[in-house]
Amino acid sequence: MDNFDYDLQSVQETRNLARQAKLAQTQLGKFNCEQIDKIIRSMVKAAEENAVSLASLAVEETGFGKIEDKTFKNRFASTELYEFIKPMQTIGVIKEDKVNKVMEIAEPVGVLMGIIPSTNPTSTAIYNAIIAIKSRNGIVFSPHPSALKCTLQAARLMNDAAVAAGAPANIIGCISKPSMNATNELMKCDEVAMIIATGGSAMVKAAYSAGKPALGVGPGNVPAYIERTANISQAVKNIITSKTFDNGTICASEQSVIVEECIRDQVVEEFKRLGGYFMTPAETSQVAQKLFVRGHAMNAKMVGRSAKFIADNAGITIPAGTKVLLGEQQGVGEGYPLSYEKLTTVLAFYTVKDWEEACDLCIKLLHNGGVGHSLSIHTETPAMAMKFSEKPVFRILVNTPSTHGGVGLSTGLAPAFTLGCGTWGGSATSDNVTPLHLINIKRVAYGIKDCTENTTPSHSACEAQSSSSSSISEDQIMNVVNEVISLLKKRGDK
CATH class of the missing domain: 3.40.309.10 (Aldehyde Dehydrogenase; Chain A, domain 2)
Structure with missing residues (x-):
């Protein structure tokens, strides 16, 4: 297969994945807390059971790191993450201010694009998939070419576990024919609502220039x-x-x-x-x-x-x-x-x-x-x-x-493999990214102040007042002048 044919197939696959994820996410957006938690528990179980095999595959494919540490990262991105995000309110009414009568309601963002680095290819995919589902989003991964097999395997395991627990088919996708054209296509396609970019600075900048909301991670030194x-x-x-x-x-x-x-x-x-x-x-x-x-x-x-x-x-x-x-x-x-x-x-x-x-x-x-x-x-x-x-x-x-x-x-920070660098580092957030970064919040606000009786005087009312204040008779003016003259004479006598 020549490069031209490969690129065409790569781009077409990307479009199909985005459309499928959008259809799935539309259904997932109607799920309740119990349904979502059941799905996530299934994903966590799958990540735990495959932690070693995914780590081995990652080291074998990329040559980076150690199997035992990548195994630990896979478990951290699933089990430890789940314990932290389990109590998070990401569905329905998440906050109610009874004094000011404002109610906050969580809504999903939609379909996410996850750019996965070769350094943490399976743990980042697991982590992104779980926080996406927690906030009722679909996600499509763009893997690094040098870590394609292990990222693809992690994505498939997460999708299969999610679907087995009741999630719509194709809620988690992954490009199997990676290319720059495919990545750019996914960044810009209408179905993608937000980009999570974990990788090199060039890729993060590309994500921010795609015209979509993006959560990017710059380099650390x-x-x-x-x-x-x-x-x-x-x-x-x-x-x-x-x-x-x-x-x-x-x-x-x-x-x-x-x-x-x-x-x-x-x-x-x-x-x-x-x-x-x-x-x-x-x-x-x-x-x-x-x-x-x-x-x-x-x-x-x-x-x-x-x-x-x-x-x-x-x-x-x-x-x-x-x-x-x-x-x-x-x-x-x-x-x-x-x-x-x-x-x-x-x-x-x-x-x-x-x-x-x-x-x-x-x-x-x-x-x-x-x-x-x-x-x-x-x-x-x-x-x-x-x-x-x-x-x-x-x-x-x-x-x-x-x-x-x-x-x-080892700290009280949120468990995460996407660490925001704030505006100083060119990122939209300075936080460790969690499901709370992947929701929209709508607000129901009741009126608590009556503005109908406390309005600013109209322009015409001001004009009427001005007209009234200027209608002073000549006699009134002369009386004021005579009083002033009399006062000045008395001061002169003194």
């Missing part, structure tokens, strides 16, 4: 600041736990470690003790050359890889058991390659004099590809955490692994 009062052993343990989780494929993972001079030696020793390898400048350069292509774009072959895999490919020798590679950097931007996002087991390492220098450095790093996303700080001084809450991000994660904290695993 998370700085991790270890402040002088931090519990150093716990801070380093948290960072390594986070950065090695699925080999750093989650955008909330740490990208740079920032330490103060007074604790530098302790931090370095703790990293070495727990499996960190500090590269020489030459080794750092060799690794950086392997990590990036076309400037600062991540080399797909290095995404989500172990420290050993990266070291072997870069031609450097590291100790057995090394978990993360660290390279010292003296600046941010051009000439300092590790200052950019690295979705793998490599960290930049910076030394600063004090918290104020750390503050400036964090801002530079965030503006180097992660503004709006997340920042990690390790400190035993609450006031210091509040100082860093002023930084241009919407998740300030304190004393926790950044990966786990950002997605709501």
Whole structure:
């Protein structure tokens, strides 16, 4: 099959999927809470039962990450997510203000388009499908070509489980012949009401330019600041736990470690003790050359890889058991390659004099590809955490692994794999996306103030008043003048 025929079939498939999802969603929009909950429980069960096989398929197809961690993500995107969203009111009357007599009623958005990244291809599909159904929406996925099989399998499992529990057929669809033309077609087709874009910045920008409401996620370039009062052993343990989780494929993972001079030696020793390898400048350069292509774009072959895999490919020798590679950097931007996002087991390492220098450095790093996303700080001084809450991000994660904290695993944030970056990061939301972002709210509002007796005087009434006030007789005018003259004479006598 030539490219022309493939593109035609790809676009036609996309149109069919959108139409089918729209028909299904029209029916799903009439379902009640009990029906929706039954469907979601069936989807969660299917995700749990297939968590390992989906994870294995994802690692086999993409080469990214670890089977055990992808298994955990699949369960987190289903079971943990369900416990969080179960009490959410997304159907019918969701709020009633009896004092002001306003009633809020939830309505579905319609058909969603879900753009799925290759780094989290099955967990993101599971998560998007469940939050879509919770809010009575249909969804059609556009998978990354390098993760087609596993995303398609996750989507089919979710759809089959939903239909088995009573959902209309084709409520969850997935493009099986991915292409840029198909993705663009799905973005712009009339049936799609909203886009959820989880992926690279180029794809997110494309989603926002499609002329539809969109929830996009920009890149993360998370700085991790270890402040002088931090519990150093716990801070380093948290960072390594986070950065090695699925080999750093989650955008909330740490990208740079920032330490103060007074604790530098302790931090370095703790990293070495727990499996960190500090590269020489030459080794750092060799690794950086392997990590990036076309400037600062991540080399797909290095995404989500172990420290050993990266070291072997870069031609450097590291100790057995090394978990993360660290390279010292003296600046941010051009000439300092590790200052950019690295979705793998490599960290930049910076030394600063004090918290104020750390503050400036964090801002530079965030503006180097992660503004709006997340920042990690390790400190035993609450006031210091509040100082860093002023930084241009919407998740300030304190004393926790950044990966786990950002997605709501180790924090009280909403469990999510779509992490909004707010207007600073070009996103329509700064939240962890939940079903509440996927509903419309209509309001029934009763009159509580009588406006019929308290109206502004009309133009004609004002004119009448003006006319009346100007009709003063000559005698009245002369009397006023004589009174003024008499008053002035009396003052003169005095």
